Structures are given as C-alpha cells and as structure tokens.
Amino acid sequence: MIKRLAAAVAAVLLAGSARAAGGLDPAAASAAVGAEKALAAAAAPAKDSSGNETIWVSFARADIASAPDFPLKSPILSNEGAALFSVPASALPLLSRFMHERFNRCGGFFAYASKAKAAAALSAAPKARASAAYTLDQQAVAGPMMAKVAEPNLRATIDGLAAFNNRYYTADDGVAAANWLKDRWQELAAKIPGASVALFPHSDWKQPSVVLTIPGADKPDEIVVLGGHLDSINQWGGAEARAPGADDNASGIAVLTETARVLADSGFRPRRTVQIIGYAAEEVGLRGSQDIAEQYASAGKKVIGVIQYDMTNFPGSGDSIYFLSDNVDPDLTAFLGRLVDQYAGVHWSTTECGYACSDHASWTRSGYPATAAFESTFDGMNHNLHTEGDTLANGGGDAAHSAPFTKLGIAFAVELAKSAAPAPRTAAR
Numbered sequence: 001m002i003k004r005l006a007a008a009v010a011a012v013l014l015a016g017s018a019r020a021a022g023g024l025d026p027a028a029a030s031a032a033v034g035a036e037k038a039l040a041a042a043a044a045p046a047k048d049s050s051g052n053e054t055i056w057v058s059f060a061r062a063d064i065a066s067a068p069d070f071p072l073k074s075p076i077l078s079n080e081g082a083a084l085f086s087v088p089a090s091a092l093p094l095l096s097r098f099m100h101e102r103f104n105r106c107g108g109f110f111a112y113a114s115k116a117k118a119a120a121a122l123s124a125a126p127k128a129r130a131s132a133a134y135t136l137d138q139q140a141v142a143g144p145m146m147a148k149v150a151e152p153n154l155r156a157t158i159d160g161l162a163a164f165n166n167r168y169y170t171a172d173d174g175v176a177a178a179n180w181l182k183d184r185w186q187e188l189a190a191k192i193p194g195a196s197v198a199l200f201p202h203s204d205w206k207q208p209s210v211v212l213t214i215p216g217a218d219k220p221d222e223i224v225v226l227g228g229h230l231d232s233i234n235q236w237g238g239a240e241a242r243a244p245g246a247d248d249n250a251s252g253i254a255v256l257t258e259t260a261r262v263l264a265d266s267g268f269r270p271r272r273t274v275q276i277i278g279y280a281a282e283e284v285g286l287r288g289s290q291d292i293a294e295q296y297a298s299a300g301k302k303v304i305g306v307i308q309y310d311m312t313n314f315p316g317s318g319d320s321i322y323f324l325s326d327n328v329d330p331d332l333t334a335f336l337g338r339l340v341d342q343y344a345g346v347h348w349s350t351t352e353c354g355y356a357c358s359d360h361a362s363w364t365r366s367g368y369p370a371t372a373a374f375e376s377t378f379d380g381m382n383h384n385l386h387t388e389g390d391t392l393a394n395g396g397g398d399a400a401h402s403a404p405f406t407k408l409g410i411a412f413a414v415e416l417a418k419s420a421a422p423a424p425r426t427a428a429r
Contacts, residue, residue: 004210006214010198011202012013014127015269016190017055022092031192032311035114036364037274038371041167048395052332053088053089053113053115053218053282054087054088054089055085055086055087055088055091055092055111055112055120056076056084056085056086056087056111056112056113056114056115056117057072057073057085057086057087057095057109057110057111057118057285057287058082058083058084058085058110058112058118058121058122058140058356058423059082059083059085059108059355060077060081060082060108060111060354060355060356061080061082061083062098062355063103063354063355064424067102068070069102070098070102071095071098072087073096074182076115077119077122077123078122078286079122079123082122082355084101084118084119084245084260086115088102089284090238092111092284092285093233093234093235093236093237093238093241093283093284094235094236095109096108096109096118096233096235096263096283096284096386097235097236097386099348100235100385100386103354104355104378104379104381105353105357105378106248106310106311106358106381106385107129107256107282107283107285107286107354107356107357107358107387108354108355108356108357109285109355109356110285110286110290111285111286112285112289112355112363113204113287114293114328117326118209120363122404126365127297127365127366127367128206128367129329129364129367129369132304132305132369134216134305134331134332134335134415135415136285136335136339136342136415137340137415137417138414138415138418138419139342140143141185141268141414141419142343142411142414142415143264143343144153144411145262145263145414146265146343146344146407146410148262148266149262149403149406149407149410150258151398151399151400151402151403152155152337152398152399153254153257153258153261154251154255154257154258154313154317154402154403154406155254155392155398155399156252157184157250157254157257157258158246158250158251158254158313158392158399159185159251159392160184160248160356161177161180161181161212161230161232161245161253161254161309162244162245162246162250162392163244164176164177164180164228164244164392165240165242165243166232166233166234166239166241166242166243166244166245167207167231167243167245167282168207168231168232168233168238168239168241168283169205169207169231169280169281169284169288170187170205170206170239170244170297171206171207171239171240172206172236172239174206174207174231174239174280175206175207175208175297177198177207177230177231178207178208178209178210178230178278178280180259181210181230181253181278182197182198182199182210184257185210185212185257185260185276187376188212188257188260188261188264189212189214189260189264191264191265192214192252192263192264192268192269193269194214195212195214195215195216195264195400196212196213197210197211197212197213197327198210198211198213200212200277200280200288200292201290202280202281202287202288202291204287205280207230207231207280207281207288208232208277208280209230209277209278209279209280209288209289209291209292210277211275211276211278212260212275212276212277212278213273213274213275214263214268214270214273214274214275214276214421215273216270216271216272216273216274216417217269217270217271217420218271219271219272219273220272220273220349221273221301221302222225222272222273222275222302222411223269223272223275223296223301223302223303223304223306223365224272224273224275224305224412224417225275225276225277225303225305225306225307226256226259226274226275226276226277226306226307226309226335226358226409226413227253227256227277227278227279227289227306227307227308227309227359228249228253228255228256228277228278228279228308228309228310228359229249229278229279229280229281229282229283229288229289229310229358230249230253230254230278230280231245231249231279231280231281231282231283231288232244232245232249232250232283232390233236233245233284233386234386234387234388235386236377236387237386238270239348242388242391243386243387243388243390245385245390246311246386246390246391246392246394246395247311247312247314247382247384247390247395248310248312248382248385248386248390249282249309249310249311250420251307251309251311251312251313251314251375251395251399251402252308252309252310252311252312253278254312254313254402255309255312255402255405255406255409256276256309256409258402258406259276259406259409259410259413260276260408262406262410263413267325267418268413268414268419269420270413270418270419270420271417271418271419271420272304272416272417272418273417274328274413274417277289277292279292279359280286282310282358282359283285283381283386284357286356286358286359286362288359289359289362289363290362292362293363293365293366293368294362294366296366296368297366297367297368297406298402299300301394302361303317303368303369303397304369304416305329305332305369305370305371305412305416306360306363306368306369306370306371307336307360307371307372307373307408307409307412308359308360308370308371308372308373308406309372309373309409310358310372310374311374311381311382311385311401312360312373312374312375312401312402312405313375313392313395313396313400313401314375314376314381314382314395314396314401315376315379315396316375316376316381316382317375317376317377317380318347318377318381319346319401319404320346320347320349320350320372321340321344321346321347321348321404321405321408322348322349322350322373322374322375322376322377323336323337323348323349323350323351323371323372323373323374324350324352324357324358324371324372324373324374325350325352325353326352326353326354327355327356327357327360327361327364327370327372328360328364328370328371329364329369329371331369332369332370332371332376333371336348336371336373336408336412339408339411339412339415340404340408342411343407343410343411344405344408344411345404345407346404349377351376351377351378353372353374355376358372360372361373363429373405373408375401375405
C-alpha cells in the first residue's frame with residue numbers, strides 16, 4: 001500500500017511538475033510512469049475548483065528522514081524542524097493518505113496558499129504561549145449538566161453530517177454541510193441571550209468555518225475556544241469522492257453541538273466569552289484553523305484556552321479518553337485530566353500525535369495554550385477514516401463513546417469561562 005501511495009503521489013506530481021518545481025522525486029516519478037493504468041486512474045482525484053493551483057506544504061524533517069519512500073524530495077526551504085515543498089492541490093488527498101498509511105496519523109503537514117506565507121511560517125520564531133491559572137471550582141454549576149448529555153443527540157448530528165456525499169473543502173457539499181451546521185447552531189444560540197453564529201469565510205477555498213459565540217458577561221475580551229474540523233476527505237479522490245466522515249470528524253462536531261445544547265438548556269451564562277468552532281479544510285493541511293488562529297493573533301485577541309476534538313467515537317482502546325502529548329500546552333493538558341476525573345467518569349491517558357496532526361497545532365503555533373482529546377491510542381484508532389467506510393455502522397452503530405468527551409467539553413467551557421451571576425428574571429405581566 002505504501003509503495004502504491006508513493007507512486008500515486010508521484011504520478012500527480014509528475015503531471016504538475018512544470019509548475020511545482022522542486023517537488024518531485026525522480027525515482028518515484030520513474031516508478032509512476034510505469035505504473036498500471038488502474039493505479040493511474042486511482043491516483044487522479046476528481047478535479048476540484050482549485051484546478052491546477054499550487055500549494056506549499058511543510059512536513060517534519062524527522063518524518064521525512066524516517067520514511068525512505070517519502071515521495072517529495074529537494075525541499076524549497078527547510079529549517080532544523082521542517083521542510084517546505086510545492087505541490088499541485090490535487091496531490092493533497094494522496095499526501096494525507098500517505099501520512100496516514102506510513103505514520104498511522106491523521107494529518108501530518110501544514111498547507112499554505114502562497115510561498116511567501118509558507119516561508120514566513122517556516123522562519124518564524126516560536127511564539128511565547130499565554131499563561132493562565134486553571135482552577136476547578138464550578139462543580140455546583142457544571143455537575144448537574146452532566147446528566148443532560150444524550151447519546152441520541154450525538155448520533156443525530158453524526159448521521160446528519162455523514163449524509164452529505166462528502167464535506168470536502170472545495171466541494172459544494174462541503175459548503176452545504178457548513179451551512180447545515182450553522183443552522184443547527186443558530187437554533188441553539190437562540191436560547192442564549194446575546195449568542196450568535198456566523199460563517200467565517202476563507203479567501204483561498206469555498207468552504208467556510210462556523211463560529212458560535214457566547215459573549216462573556218464581564219470579561220468578554222477573554223476567549224475560551226472549543227473546536228473540531230467539519231470537513232471530510234476520501235484520500236483516493238477529491239471533490240466528488242464519497243467521504244461520510246462519521247468518525248472523522250462528524251463525531252467531534254457532534255460533541256461540540258451537544259456541548260452547546262447542554263450549555264443553552266442549562267441557562268449557562270459565562271464570565272468569559274465561549275466560542276465553539278467548526279473548522280474548514282483541516283484534512284488538507286489545517287488550513288481553516290491556521291487562518292483563524294493567525295487572524296486572532298494578528299488582532300491581539302486573548303485566548304486563554306483551546307480544546308480540539310478530532311475523532312471521538314471509536315472505542316479502539318477501551319473506554320478511555322486520550323490526551324495528545326505533543327504540540328499542546330502541558331498545563332492545560334494536565335487540567336483536562338482533573339476535569340475528566342471530576343466530571344466524565346472514564347479513564348484517561350496520553351498518546352503522541354506528531355507534526356501538524358490536527359487543529360490544536362495551529363493554535364499552539366500562534367502562541368495560544370491548546371490541548372486535544374482523542375478517541376484512542378493511535379494504534380487503536382479507527383482505520384476506516386478517510387474512506388467511504390467511515391460510517392456510524394462501521395464504528396459500532398451508536399455514539400456512546402462520544403458522551404464522556406461531551407462531558408469534558410461542558411466542563412472545559414464552564415471551568416475556564418466561569419459562571420456569571422444569573423440575570424434577574426422579570427415577572428410576567
């Protein structure tokens with residue numbers, strides 16, 4: 001499979017090599033020229049709206065060094081930690097598939113729309129992370145909310161998103177799925193005074209991100225972020241390929257949606273602003289979360305904590321929640337353990353994710369404290385991801401494994417944002 005993927009990537013690169021100079025391994029190109037016609041057909045994803053657009057991608061040098069069959073050679077730029085290449089946009093699904101098959105990883109690279117932006121990111125010094133005191137003192141508020149988490153609601157969101165042909169970032173269905181989510185979240189926001197939902201457009205592709213904002217009562221400039229990506233991908237195809245993405249990542253969006261529902265139905269009013277975000281274009285280099293995190297950093301927004309949900313519903317390693325141990329804030333991650341112990345009622349452990357493996361890495365790189373919760377160890381993760389087999393039925397048929405993640409999301413929102421005193425109720429006239 002790995003050799004087939006490397007040859008497939010090389011075939012796509014060969015087709016675009018006149019533009020994507022410095023991106024093609026000659027040996028892999030030679031192998032691709034002699035590949036079977038069936039492989040060539042599989043290697044050519046459906047043409048998307050980006051056409052022959054060139055994308056710049058960075059990978060960890062450690063990953064490149066450990067993979068002799070890595071299909072990209074001669075980086076344009078590199079530093080001690082990462083190397084930058086140019087590729088046609090049509091190669092992105094196959095590169096993502098290669099990283100999954102070679103490293104058992106979802107993701108594994110950052111993608112950029114311009115060489116200048118990519119070079120700036122590669123040369124930028126690591127940003128100092130904001131610090132915050134994480135205290136657990138909201139049990140009276142958050143505790144009663146835990147019993148309100150409902151598995152049928154989680155399952156309904158997964159089913160609703162998986163019903164789209166795919167949620168690919170350049171596909172019409174990717175846009176439709178974002179609008180579907182916006183409508184669902186607007187129904188919940190209507191129950192919360194001052195709450196709003198907006199699409200967050202991205203200039204370089206069609207699919208928007210979705211942002212639900214619950215304004216803080218007395219510290220509105222301090223922001224607590226709960227996020228997960230809404231897009232899906234079939235890595236042998238593009239904008240036309242079937243990619244239900246039930247686990248990756250309709251399950252994460254289901255957790256966010258049920259978290260928002262419980263907060264709304266419980267009458268929670270935060271002191272700090274809470275934002276719940278469904279990111280576009282995660283599967284092709286964390287592009288949506290990068291855009292948002294960079295804009296927040298440029299605007300000087302104060303984000304005190306970010307949690308990422310990327311795959312929550314496949315019990316590949318038992319009843320546990322796994323916290324990612326790399327590209328995260330260690331203090332915030334340790335605090336998650338306390339929240340699970342207090343509220344979620346399951347075991348927890350840690351697992352390593354790797355370079356640019358999900359949207360928390362975008363926030364970390366922009367200098368914000370971020371953490372992430374995952375469904376299993378990476379050896380035990382759902383191996384139907386990025387295929388048409390990523391369905392709820394193939395993941396066990398229900399959403400029970402996502403329920404503790406939802407309890408963690410509620411606790412994260414309440415314990416970081418803190419509860420404001422309820423507004424006095426006006427007697428009915």
